[in-house]
Amino acid sequence: MQKIIIIVGLILAAAVGFLTHKNFRQTAQNQIEATSPITFQVYMRGVTFTGTQLPIIKGEKTFISIRNVPYTNLDIIDVKVEKRKTFLPSFGAKEVEDVAQAYLYDVLVTLGDSAKITKDGAVVGGNKIKTGLPVTLEGKDYKFNGVVSDLKVMQAQSEELNKMINASNDVQ
Numbered sequence: 001m002q003k004i005i006i007i008v009g010l011i012l013a014a015a016v017g018f019l020t021h022k023n024f025r026q027t028a029q030n031q032i033e034a035t036s037p038i039t040f041q042v043y044m045r046g047v048t049f050t051g052t053q054l055p056i057i058k059g060e061k062t063f064i065s066i067r068n069v070p071y072t073n074l075d076i077i078d079v080k081v082e083k084r085k086t087f088l089p090s091f092g093a094k095e096v097e098d099v100a101q102a103y104l105y106d107v108l109v110t111l112g113d114s115a116k117i118t119k120d121g122a123v124v125g126g127n128k129i130k131t132g133l134p135v136t137l138e139g140k141d142y143k144f145n146g147v148v149s150d151l152k153v154m155q156a157q158s159e160e161l162n163k164m165i166n167a168s169n170d171v172q
Contacts, residue, residue: 037154038115038122039077042135044107044146046084054081055141056109064111065136071125078110108149109137115153122153 047054056062061073083105086098098104115122115129122129133148 043149
């Protein structure tokens with residue numbers, strides 16, 4: 001009985017190897033279409049900070065961890081900071097800063113990197129970068145958690161790659 005199970009296992013392994021060799025099943029190496037620069041935004045809601053200037057500064061680098069796995073230093077392309085807001089219930093319904101949460105900010109950070117473009121999307125550090133992906137930004141004076149809220153594949157440098165990427169940033 002055990003010999004039959006071993007023989008069936010060997011036949012299945014040979015079949016998978018043959019199909020992979022004949023390109024019936026794509027491996028990770030075959031899926032990479034191109035390498036392209038990308039930008040993605042990280043949204044951090046409810047960042048508590050009592051200092052005078054937020055330590056995340058445009059033009060500097062920040063260390064990023066993707067799904068709690070350390071990756072690398074990335075360029076900070078843009079930073080947008082807003083104090084927490086609330087609505088006043090009146091006839092005009094105005095939006096004003098929430099004085100009850102004076103040190104609470106919502107921060108949107110744009111980062112740039114080079115990514116491998118696959119049919120499933122952009123891959124950075126072995127992780128597919130998609131909206132909702134949890135990341136941690138860390139610098140000398142800070143460590144903030146956020147989620148990826150937007151991703152853009154930058155214009156490719158070659159005409160051949162430009163033909164492969166359509167208007168919605170998907171590789172064909």
